[in-house]
Amino acid sequence: MTARVDIREDWALIGHDWAIRALARSVATERAAHAYLFTGPHAIGKTMLARKLAQALQCTSEARPCGQCLTCQKIARDRHPDVQIVEGVPVGYKFDEKSPPAPPRANDWERRILKIDQVRALQHDVSRAPFEGRWKIVILRRFEEANEEAANAFLKTLEEPPRHTRLILTARDASLLLPTIASRCQVFALRPLAPAHIETALIDKWRADPESARLLARLSAGRLGWAVRAHENRALLDARNQYLDELNGALAEGRAERLVRAEGLAKKNDDLPELLETWLGWWRDVVLVQNGDGSRITNVDREDALRDHANRFSLEQAQSTLQAVRATARYLTQNVNARLALEVLLLNLPGK
Numbered sequence: 604m605t606a607r608v609d610i611r612e613d614w615a616l617i618g619h620d621w622a623i624r625a626l627a628r629s630v631a632t633e634r635a636a637h638a639y640l641f642t643g644p645h646a647i648g649k650t651m652l653a654r655k656l657a658q659a660l661q662c663t664s665e666a667r668p669c670g671q672c673l674t675c676q677k678i679a680r681d682r683h684p685d686v687q688i689v690e691g692v693p694v695g696y697k698f699d700e701k702s703p704p705a706p707p708r709a710n711d712w713e714r715r716i717l718k719i720d721q722v723r724a725l726q727h728d729v730s731r732a733p734f735e736g737r738w739k740i741v742i743l744r745r746f747e748e749a750n751e752e753a754a755n756a757f758l759k760t761l762e763e764p765p766r767h768t769r770l771i772l773t774a775r776d777a778s779l780l781l782p783t784i785a786s787r788c789q790v791f792a793l794r795p796l797a798p799a800h801i802e803t804a805l806i807d808k809w810r811a812d813p814e815s816a817r818l819l820a821r822l823s824a825g826r827l828g829w830a831v832r833a834h835e836n837r838a839l840l841d842a843r844n845q846y847l848d849e850l851n852g853a854l855a856e857g858r859a860e861r862l863v864r865a866e867g868l869a870k871k872n873d874d875l876p877e878l879l880e881t882w883l884g885w886w887r888d889v890v891l892v893q894n895g896d897g898s899r900i901t902n903v904d905r906e907d908a909l910r911d912h913a914n915r916f917s918l919e920q921a922q923s924t925l926q927a928v929r930a931t932a933r934y935l936t937q938n939v940n941a942r943l944a945l946e947v948l949l950l951n952l953p954g955k
């Protein structure tokens with residue numbers, strides 16, 4: 604027989620209430636799934652939720668997770684010996700137990716690989732009894748970065764996990780994982796928060812001024828983590844402004860200048876996914892304005908420029924540019940020549 608434990612439904616998180624309720628119920632019966640998968644875009648709150656779930660599982664207070672006890676605090680700071688976070692290492696990095704830890708990710712888009720040696724190390728770790736907690740918990744971030752070898756090795760642990768183990772995977776999308784992995788997890792697809800929800804949270808909890816809260820909430824596309832980071836680190840917004848300036852620059856140029864610009868942009872490989880994401884948001888807004896749907900635009904601080912583009916270009920031009928940007932973003936994930944892809948894109952942007 605399994606005892607019920609008291610799991611709170613208030614996890615001191617913003618948003619994802621439905622997921623928290625379901626997780627609380629799942630943990631309360633102590634027959635919790637042995638593996639969970641949280642999916643959703645970058646910075647939507649997957650790892651935050653994973654840490655909270657780890658707290659709910661390990662917390663030593665009556666009503667879990669309390670957020671106050673030593674266990675909860677250690678987990679919040681990633682210092683608990685029985686809760687480890689594993690994520691991919693930079694391409695070319697040699698994983699070895701004695702090698703220095705991989706540097707923190709330079710940005711959301713940096714490509715990394717989760718390697719079989721990392722999976723073996725965690726398998727060795729979970730084979731031992733918990734050191735001080737109830738469970739051995741492993742949070743595997745961005746599992747889509749696991750290469751095939753690593754994913755297959757990990758599958759064995761998912762199929763026959765040691766009894767004291769709980770596994771929490773995060774990924775952008777379940778379809779990016781082997782079906783045999785996703786099907787062995789209880790899946791929670793996290794959804795973007797409403798802009799108004801993020802705006803209020805930024806003002807109330809992070810003391811953002813209302814104007815900047817409104818802009819960041821819109822630009823975040825429902826990702827609270829992104830909004831908070833952009834609030835705390837001006838560089839994210841500066842980068843976005845620079846990407847839009849690049850676009851405007853290209854629109855004013857002729858063929859030869861665009862080729863030079865494409866060459867320059869291709870050198871900033873790590874920035875390209877975000878640059879294209881920003882351009883995508885821009886053309887989506889242009890189409891919205893053209894369709895008389897201007898109240899839903901994202902780039903609220905550049906409304907005049909949006910209206911100018913909406914007038915200057917036809918709906919057909921805006922839509923085909925939107926598709927071209929989307930296609931380029933897809934090509935770049937398939938290792939095509941970045942310079943070539945950007946040349947084609949820039950040459951196909953509408954003209955002066």
Ligand SMILES: [Zn+2]
Nearest residue numbers: 662669672675
């Ligand atoms: Zn606690």
